[in-house]
């Protein structure tokens with residue numbers, strides 16, 4: 001242990017990477033003990049102020065390297081070698097298996113190749129209808145609180161809408177989370193997400209073995225709910241595989257779309273799952289288990305993140321009336337004055353200012369505020385030799401507020417992303433969706449969903465700056481300990 005520590009420190013010293021003083025056994029553990037999901041960003045900022053954008057840190061016996069430096073982030077994120085996730089991600093494994101988010105090496109390469117076409121433009125185009133319908137339900141559900149004075153925490157309502165959207169697009173099933181929030185699958189997703197978020201910040205709960213011993217009730221609850229989600233996903237996969245085989249057998253199968261008997265009158269959409277059912281690796285179809293880990297990964301990665309993105313965007317709009325006015329004008333010009341008119345791909349693509357607003361919101365409040373990697377071999381990154389067995393944390397949240405790349409970083413200025421200023425944004429300083437080979441595969445999906453939902457809410461309501469300000473908190477994804485609040489006033493036009 002001593003030799004390992006000396007070796008690692010030698011590398012960091014040579015690379016000019018400094019960090020807080022360590023003590024025996026705990027390393028910098030004592031610096032972290034009093035930190036919480038609420039204070040973690042402040043702690044990181046203090047470390048950046050004290051040691052610069054590249055920081056060495058020891059958590060117990062493991063060496064860590066944190067960076068908020070866009071050049072270093074470029075080196076890490078573009079590397080084909082540094083693609084393994086750090087050990088914190090292991091907590092997600094009992095739910096997500098080694099789906100795309102968690103897998104590494106050959107498995108990740110193969111899966112990424114198969115799954116990339118799943119997010120093809122043609123597939124996304126069909127999903128726009130789901131985005132529109134489910135965000136209409138969200139608007140409808142908010143009407144009774146839209147009296148201009150009630151404070152509404154936007155997060156829970158958005159979360160149910162995002163769950164409806166991801167279930168229908170990833171699995172092809174309507175779970176009606178917004179109308180029936182007690183549906184068992186919805187409850188399980190929420191329970192598992194919140195227990196995992198809690199574990200993320202609590203070192204004792206992090207290790208499975210420790211959690212089982214010290215928090216047996218929570219441990220049992222976690223695993224019961226994971227099982228219930230797996231059973232649900234398994235059922236859906238089996239059903240859709242049978243339907244696919246039947247349609248092939250009776251000659252009604254079409255590669256992209258077919259008619260759905262159950263959903264009379266409407267064309268049946270391909271779900272992401274259907275594309276996976278038709279994929280092969282070396283001529284072999286994926287097994288149900290292979291598919292389940294990918295579908296579960298979409299369900300996880302594809303709802304909490306967009307919930308965070310949509311709610312923080314609505315919050316910022318509520319607090320910037322001029323932005324709201326300009327946005328509303330654009331929406332009326334592109335979509336018109338009929339509030340019930342569905343919004344298609346063409347309109348979403350034309351909402352350019354809205355895109356700037358969302359991008360700027362993701363800059364200030366990135367749903368994924370940190371990204372982790374683990375280097376398994378000594379590797380040179382941006383001219384610095386980083387030793388094997390180091391956990392790397394990319395401090396996205398801070399990189400996105402770096403004044404060297406974003407002048408007046410604390411200000412909400414959507415125009416930073418306008419077409420005229422294209423080229424001014426460094427893609428490795430702006431990484432809400434990560435970058436490089438392991439970037440977010442659902443990025444286009446997410447942008448369309450966010451545009452659809454935000455524009456729908458703005459067509460129905462004026463957003464008011466009511467309620468407490470947000471207090472960003474790292475709970476797996478970015479949340480706010482005070483809620484993400486706004487008031488709503490029905491629009492009459």
Ligand code: HEM
Nearest residue numbers: 100101301302305306309367368432433434440441442446
């Ligand atoms: C605003 C919404 C979203 C944000 C900010 C976001 C952000 C990210 C980030 C930062 C990563 C890299 C994570 C890492 O390296 O640890 C990632 C990966 C991923 N995202 Fe997203 N995401 C969003 C929405 C979605 C959606 C809607 C889906 C699916 C429908 C999705 C599916 C995935 C998957 C499967 C990966 C793993 C990709 C790989 O490792 O090859 N994401 N996302």
